[in-house]
Amino acid sequence: VIGHMLVLHDITQEKQLEQMRDDLVSMIVHDLKNPLAGVIGFAEIMHVKAKKRGIEDFEGFLTKILYQANTLHEMVNNILEVHKMEDGSMEIQKDVTNLEDIVNNAVRQVEMSAKQKGITISTNLTTELPPVFVDRTKIVRLFANILSNGVKYTPEQGQIRIHITIQDDEILTGISDTGKGIPSQYLDTIFDRFAQIDRKKQGKAASVGLGLYFCKLVVEAHGGKIWAESEEGKGSIFYF
Numbered sequence: 427v428i429g430h431m432l433v434l435h436d437i438t439q440e441k442q443l444e445q446m447r448d449d450l451v452s453m454i455v456h457d458l459k460n461p462l463a464g465v466i467g468f469a470e471i472m473h474v475k476a477k478k479r480g481i482e483d484f485e486g487f488l489t490k491i492l493y494q495a496n497t498l499h500e501m502v503n504n505i506l507e508v509h510k511m512e513d514g515s516m517e518i519q520k521d522v523t524n525l526e527d528i529v530n531n532a533v534r535q536v537e538m539s540a541k542q543k544g545i546t547i548s549t550n551l552t553t554e555l556p557p558v559f560v561d562r563t564k565i566v567r568l569f570a571n572i573l574s575n576g577v578k579y580t581p582e583q584g585q586i587r588i589h590i591t592i593q594d595d596e597i598l599t600g601i602s603d604t605g606k607g608i609p610s611q612y613l614d615t616i617f618d619r620f621a622q623i624d625r626k627k628q629g630k631a632a633s634v635g636l637g638l639y640f641c642k643l644v645v646e647a648h649g650g651k652i653w654a655e656s657e658e659g660k661g662s663i664f665y666f
């Protein structure tokens with residue numbers, strides 16, 4: 427015998443991953459509850475009212491049901507896609523496509539909730555936009571996620587602007603809102619998974635904190651960069 431060898435495996439990282447997975451599951455379950463409760467609650471009210479008074483109230487309640495259902499849909503999609511991207515099972519399927527169509531498609535997805543809050547969405551795209559080689563579905567979701575945050579975190583009668591220009595060889599998109607803004611110390615961390623500035627204060631706005639994380643994964647998978655600038659109380663601009 428000329429010596430002994432002792433091998434110790436550090437499994438801290440595995441344990442942390444396990445913990446993150448458990449946290450994810452409990453957060454999903456927890457966060458799915460609120461919008462679902464909203465859907466069920468309003469559906470019940472609609473049912474009782476419909477019986478009593480006829481159908482005039484339908485539109486208002488249906489709008490609320492749709493809003494909650496869309497929120498739920500958005501959350502579930504983000505969770506699923508982030509999961510797929512993280513474990514490598516999500517492929518980026520690029521195709522030559524038109525950026526203006528992508529923007530219009532994303533705007534349509536948030537139009538209803540914007541209208542409900544009296545928020546206007548305007549677009550200003552350079553006339554020289556070239557075709558782009560991107561995963562269309564994911565880039566639409568990238569725009570839709572940022573726009574829907576804009577609607578969520580902007581008070582009534584606010585404004586959201588989409589501005590697209592060409593700088594050197596790159597396409598630069600800026601999406602600004604007139605919302606409550608983001609404190610400077612959070613400007614980098616809001617793109618992390620589960621990042622939320624103040625969960626309790628956000629109150630009704632059901633969310634998981636995966637929207638911007640998804641955006642970051644998508645932009646980086648296309649070789650791009652995403653960041654935010656903001657002035658508290660005045661609004662935020664998301665660039666990519």
Ligand code: ADP
Pocket residue numbers: 575576579580603605606607608616621622623624628632633634635636637638639662
């Ligand atoms: P969430 O599902 O909570 O909206 P996101 O990843 O989309 O998660 O955003 C992370 C956090 O960043 C939000 O919880 C919110 O605090 C903040 N945030 C995102 N977009 C805006 C915005 N346009 N204005 C103000 N705060 C924002």
